[in-house]
Amino acid sequence: MAKGNVLNKLFAAGPLFLLYYLSISEVDTNLEKLFEVFSLNLQIIIIYFWIIKRPNLMGTGHIFFAGLINDVVMGFPLGISSLSYLVVCFFGNYVRNKSVNTTIASDWFTFFIALIFANLLFFSLLNNFSDITTTFTKIGYNTFFTLFAFPIFWLLFNLYQMSFIGSQDA
């Protein structure tokens, strides 16, 4: 029984562990060696999915902290990733409060709005207040690929949730 509890806790900590690992390790989803413009913000997908489905697994403090770590590793001004993650988190919370049951299509649509806001905030803060500049094209590609990867990860995370955590929605 106790062993089962530990396993359940480990599986429940999986999404948070993945979020931290993606922020701190060299593992990146910027597969430019394969396809030059391909870049993906997997952290945002993780945050949005789990905030909508299982908010108790993804604490806001952890999201904030993962953002700070990501900024240090990437070399961005501190707090910029945290802000964009928290914007996604806010949209996720709002959608969860307003909807009774969600589908992949409704999640995809609301994710699009959250992603646009988060990336716009990231772009405007980075370009206007820091020494680093980036282009609309780069942000655009990132938004595009993140948006189109969302359903794939939605299905994967849903499978993970049903297999290891339990199928009940938040």
Next chain:
Amino acid sequence: MSVSRDDFSIAFRSALLQRGASHKFSIFSLIILAIIIFFLDVYGFQAVKTTRSFINDLVYRVTYLASAPTRLFPGINQGIASHFNLKEENEKLKEVIERYKALELNLEYISNENKNLKKVLDIEDVQSVSNVVLAKVLVDRNSPFLKSIVINKGSKEGIIKGMPVTQNKYLIGRIVETNYLSSRVLLLNDLNSRIPVTFDTSSTQAILTGHGTRKPTLEYLPEGYIFEDDITVFASGKDGIFNAGTPIGKTKDNGEVDLFVDPNQLSFVTVNLIKPTKEVF
């Protein structure tokens, strides 16, 4: 109508201010905290700078450790492959040695000639070989927005912002951030990288501009300039940051520059401890 507005405001307020068992902080308070941290960092308060430098050193070490598995697997793969290719590799190495022997003779002749010419010109050799620091790449995580690497040497070794970084004497970038035990190097292919360069027989001047893609391009060329393939591009040194004559790459006929060093394959780099004469980045 008023009911739906109420619903909206309740959901909005709840999303922003709600706290619970796993949400010890409200999103609103964390957003405010993130904004404060962001502006303190951007406007460079000394206390924040010191804290950031300390956090950077700590996080880079943890990142290096956390990335060990991803580095280990390609290493094992390579080891097995190289074991099976030993004979072939041995023959290739013999050929390379022969080629280097020939080059060495040529080099000796050229350096003698160079010394004699310098004597004629009465120029002092200003660069000392000991004026470099060899550093290991700690983090080379690819960001779509910033092409940089983190090395394991920092201000403790005398590294300061703006110093040129090379690998095998080929320019790869410059220092843009220093911590006590680590530094960040902005690579030549980054969107923010601009290097004055010179190339071809008529010493054409241009700016090597990164675009965040694999190959930077040559800009601000003389009007009507026609690109030719395979011409070596050197740093011109006009910015007071890079050594004049440091090789960078070869031109392509579309204006791109094929860098001598692949920015995605860096393991050890050399920081040239030359104090830049201009403030950079």
